[in-house]
Amino acid sequence: MDALDLSLLPQEIVVANERFPAELAACSDLDALNRLKGVYTGREGSFAVKLMEKLKSAPKERKRDLGAAINSLKSTWEEALKAKQVDLEGMKKSLEAAKNLWDTTLPPPVPPMGALHPLDRLMARLVEVFRPLGYHVEEGPEVETEEHNFDGLNIPEDHSARGTADTFYLAAHPQLLLRTHTSPVQVRVLKRLATELEKRNGIRFLAPGRVYRKDEIDPTHSPMFHQVEGMLVGKGIGMHHLKGTLAYAMKALFGEGADVRFRPSYFPFVEPGSEMDVRCPLCGGAGCRVCKGSGWVEILGAGLIHPNVLRFAGIDPDIWSGFAFGMGVERTAMMVSQTPDLRLFFENDQRFLKLMGGLD
Amino acid sequence: MLISLKALQLELPAVAKPALKDLCEIIASLGFPVDGVEQGLEGPVLDVDITANRGDVMSHRGLARDLAAKLGQDLSPVELDPLEEGEALVSVRLEADACSLYATAVLALGAVQSTPPEVRAFLTSLGSSPKDLAAVDASNELLHRYGQPTHAFDADKLQGGIVVRWAKVGEKVVTLDGVERELGGTDLVIADDSGAIALAGLMGGESTKVTADTRRVLLESAWFEPRVVRAMARRHGLHTDASHRFGRGADPGMARIARDLLAARLKRWAWASVEGAWTEGSGPIPRAAISLTKELLQRVAGEPLPLDDAAVKLRNLGCGVEENQVSLRAVPPTWRHDLAIPEDLAEEVLRLRGYDLIPSSLPPMKSDPEPLSSAYRQRLSLSRRLAALGFHQTVTLGFISPEADARFATTPPEGRTIGNPLGYEYSVLRSSLLPSLVHAAESNLRQGAREVRLFEIAPTFHATPDGPEERSTLGIVWAGETGGQDPLTPQGPAHPAALQGVLAALGSSDAQCEVRSLEGGILVAELCIGSIPAEAERVIPTFQGFSRFPAAERDLSLVVPLDLPFRRLAEAIQRALMGTPLQSLTCVDIYRGKGLPEGRQAWLLRLTFQGDRTFTGVEVDGWVGSALEAARSLKAELRG
Numbered sequence A: 001m002d003a004l005d006l007s008l009l010p011q012e013i014v015v016a017n018e019r020f021p022a023e024l025a026a027c028s029d030l031d032a033l034n035r036l037k038g039v040y041t042g043r044e045g046s047f048a049v050k051l052m053e054k055l056k057s058a059p060k061e062r063k064r065d066l067g068a069a070i071n072s073l074k075s076t077w078e079e080a081l082k083a084k085q086v087d088l089e090g091m092k093k094s095l096e097a098a099k100n101l102w103d104t105t106l107p108p109p110v111p112p113m114g115a116l117h118p119l120d121r122l123m124a125r126l127v128e129v130f131r132p133l134g135y136h137v138e139e140g141p142e143v144e145t146e147e148h149n150f151d152g153l154n155i156p157e158d159h160s161a162r163g164t165a166d167t168f169y170l171a172a173h174p175q176l177l178l179r180t181h182t183s184p185v186q187v188r189v190l191k192r193l194a195t196e197l198e199k200r201n202g203i204r205f206l207a208p209g210r211v212y213r214k215d216e217i218d219p220t221h222s223p224m225f226h227q228v229e230g231m232l233v234g235k236g237i238g239m240h241h242l243k244g245t246l247a248y249a250m251k252a253l254f255g256e257g258a259d260v261r262f263r264p265s266y267f268p269f270v271e272p273g274s275e276m277d278v279r280c281p282l283c284g285g286a287g288c289r290v291c292k293g294s295g296w297v298e299i300l301g302a303g304l305i306h307p308n309v310l311r312f313a314g315i316d317p318d319i320w321s322g323f324a325f326g327m328g329v330e331r332t333a334m335m336v337s338q339t340p341d342l343r344l345f346f347e348n349d350q351r352f353l354k355l356m357g358g359l360d
Numbered sequence B: 001m002l003i004s005l006k007a008l009q010l011e012l013p014a015v016a017k018p019a020l021k022d023l024c025e026i027i028a029s030l031g032f033p034v035d036g037v038e039q040g041l042e043g044p045v046l047d048v049d050i051t052a053n054r055g056d057v058m059s060h061r062g063l064a065r066d067l068a069a070k071l072g073q074d075l076s077p078v079e080l081d082p083l084e085e086g087e088a089l090v091s092v093r094l095e096a097d098a099c100s101l102y103a104t105a106v107l108a109l110g111a112v113q114s115t116p117p118e119v120r121a122f123l124t125s126l127g128s129s130p131k132d133l134a135a136v137d138a139s140n141e142l143l144h145r146y147g148q149p150t151h152a153f154d155a156d157k158l159q160g161g162i163v164v165r166w167a168k169v170g171e172k173v174v175t176l177d178g179v180e181r182e183l184g185g186t187d188l189v190i191a192d193d194s195g196a197i198a199l200a201g202l203m204g205g206e207s208t209k210v211t212a213d214t215r216r217v218l219l220e221s222a223w224f225e226p227r228v229v230r231a232m233a234r235r236h237g238l239h240t241d242a243s244h245r246f247g248r249g250a251d252p253g254m255a256r257i258a259r260d261l262l263a264a265r266l267k268r269w270a271w272a273s274v275e276g277a278w279t280e281g282s283g284p285i286p287r288a289a290i291s292l293t294k295e296l297l298q299r300v301a302g303e304p305l306p307l308d309d310a311a312v313k314l315r316n317l318g319c320g321v322e323e324n325q326v327s328l329r330a331v332p333p334t335w336r337h338d339l340a341i342p343e344d345l346a347e348e349v350l351r352l353r354g355y356d357l358i359p360s361s362l363p364p365m366k367s368d369p370e371p372l373s374s375a376y377r378q379r380l381s382l383s384r385r386l387a388a389l390g391f392h393q394t395v396t397l398g399f400i401s402p403e404a405d406a407r408f409a410t411t412p413p414e415g416r417t418i419g420n421p422l423g424y425e426y427s428v429l430r431s432s433l434l435p436s437l438v439h440a441a442e443s444n445l446r447q448g449a450r451e452v453r454l455f456e457i458a459p460t461f462h463a464t465p466d467g468p469e470e471r472s473t474l475g476i477v478w479a480g481e482t483g484g485q486d487p488l489t490p491q492g493p494a495h496p497a498a499l500q501g502v503l504a505a506l507g508s509s510d511a512q513c514e515v516r517s518l519e520g521g522i523l524v525a526e527l528c529i530g531s532i533p534a535e536a537e538r539v540i541p542t543f544q545g546f547s548r549f550p551a552a553e554r555d556l557s558l559v560v561p562l563d564l565p566f567r568r569l570a571e572a573i574q575r576a577l578m579g580t581p582l583q584s585l586t587c588v589d590i591y592r593g594k595g596l597p598e599g600r601q602a603w604l605l606r607l608t609f610q611g612d613r614t615f616t617g618v619e620v621d622g623w624v625g626s627a628l629e630a631a632r633s634l635k636a637e638l639r640g
């Protein structure tokens, strides 16, 4: 095609065509572009329309050249406008995308998170620790009889624990009390299973729960606290089995490095009786305030089940033997966490619960 | 119990060898943990924790005896100058069998008396102040050194002979602490012709007490039945050094020895001269022999232990032992009231060997294992789900004040009150968890918490004629402002419907989801755990078919009267669409703003149809038409 012969076109168009690149560049959005489009290539009154009118009225012999010139000009405009439109649409899209873009440096909204109570977590953990050894969970009521709480546990009739200074009794039912330990669960389970022991080859279980003693509330005492009791009855059970079981449990609870020691002690419902200490977690054994300088912290009481406890439940102690242990949950929780005041566990301040609890 | 290291060393020189820390370990290994060591005037004073069954260790000599057996060392001999016994100068009658031995002596005191400085220092280091009365200080010293409580009466104040008998009902005695005590038929007393002059094993009386003016003393060194002394101490709230020792069982073999030691001290400290000494009774029945088989010892110890070695250990503890190939028979010494059954002997053998030598092994897995109960698992899974839903588990006391209980209780507190509570505010076993939870929520809000979400799972107590019945209960409290902590979650007060949604998420059906809104925007709900359907026993439930055909969803915008409950409208539509594949009908938006007629609101209902084929538009339009017709019957109109 020949080069565009501008001399064939009206002056007005020539000027407009010279202005076109600048006007096109000045369009910053699609609206402006559409207005410019109207001016140059629109259906009414545009430069393109004016050129077509000019062509109609041109002399016959000039029509061919003029037509070619007009078409060339029109398509130059149209192509430039189209290219600009693609540009502007692209810009608009990326702007909108930016608007919807989340600033990934903002802290993300976290769904509201609660927590299990540290004492419940520790008890659930203990159950978990003993599951591989075949222990299940047995439970009993918090309101108990003297028979289950004392008589069945070889606790002498004149033992001070039975007194109203130590134990809560119900006003309307003087024979009922708030259990002072989880051990009545032992008595209930042993009585229930006495005749089935042979068939099921013994029994092993944990009894976690709440217990009550008449202690004033202070940094180390509470009238309500938690215990986890454990018991195993079988044939030929000795102190070595108790040691092996608890040594495993402490490693599972505190880690491979957990160091324990067993000392003789006395509880009416076991013989021999023992207390177990763990190496003081605060000082590592060097001696500190928590361990009263000894390097050891008492964590539970244990022993072989006293023959009288088995007899009371109707079990022959010449055939069956076993061990029992009982852990204070608060004491252990305080030791593990170095929580300075027992009352924090019952105050239920959400800040404490958030920090000390967890989801499972 | 306080133990002076210096005095312990006098009884057992061997304790000087180990370092103090090691000595404490050895004492702990015998079953008596050392709770602390203080530096006293005369050197270290150990606070030793003696178990309740070992009255015989409640003295320096007693602890030294156990240590001597452990270390295989000898005790120092007791410097004894036995009194010659003769005729009774005063009649002593033992009328009650709770006192089976009464050693006594009468001494005339010299004009001057003084307690030696080393004894004053010994008593002071144990927190007991010397009285500078030879008889009193000597008796006190003997108690701490040898564990045998003794008493000195002012012999010139005695009226007639001495009788140890049960008190007469209503009889009175003024004890040394100045308290007048009314006695009953189970109180054992020392009496003279004037009546009771001392509470046996507990405390002497004012009327015969030794003073600086006392010229003659009558000594008492007796043995009282432990059970009787314990009961008296409890009844009178009078727990003394003497009652602790008699109550756990004193050594009848020490009665005469302690009297002689006391007399010897009075001779030295107060220039006393003995007028006469004699003893009534022969003491309690000697303890029976206990046999221990090799088999039992092996079972308890976890390994075969030679019987002859066990015999040596028991002899070191003072037992008389005979042994053969398969068993041994041991007669416990007079001071060991705790030895009664074969297991006791096995414990003694292990105790002296050291529990750290016991082997350690897991018991055989013989007994049948059991799964965790569904009740336990349900509580655990409820707790975990609530924690994941943003709630914090709490632990609160099981007893509360009657007022707090009344706030939520549906029954009066009778039948669940405590007879001897810690205080009025802890006197009722709660029938609802809500008082404690609301209290915890309020205190959290006061502490500045924006939002409080708490729950507790615990038993509640409900009176029955046989005593309180315990129901495992879940309580929830939600208070404060929720949301508003990030750009995506709007802020607003906790909404009752949101708590209802939490309960629904736990599987509780509508009827049980009673959410209450309390003052201060505190929302509470309480349910019996038993009313929440437990998870299915099967890990994976029975297969149920589901439609793979596309669901048809239609929204219906209705203008309805403000007082029309959603449930009524939903039920009407569900009735009308009975037999159609209507899957769900929910309200997804509520509008109560401008542009609606007075007393009206706009609901956007969403109907979802799904079944075993794809539905045509005409079919679905027909069902939606029926729904609209049902809505119109309740004065609901299509929103224009």
Ligand SMILES: [Zn+2]
Pocket (backbone or CB within 6 Å): A280, A281, A282, A283, A284, A285, A286, A287, A288, A289, A290, A291, A292, A293, A295, A296
């Ligand atoms: Zn420490």
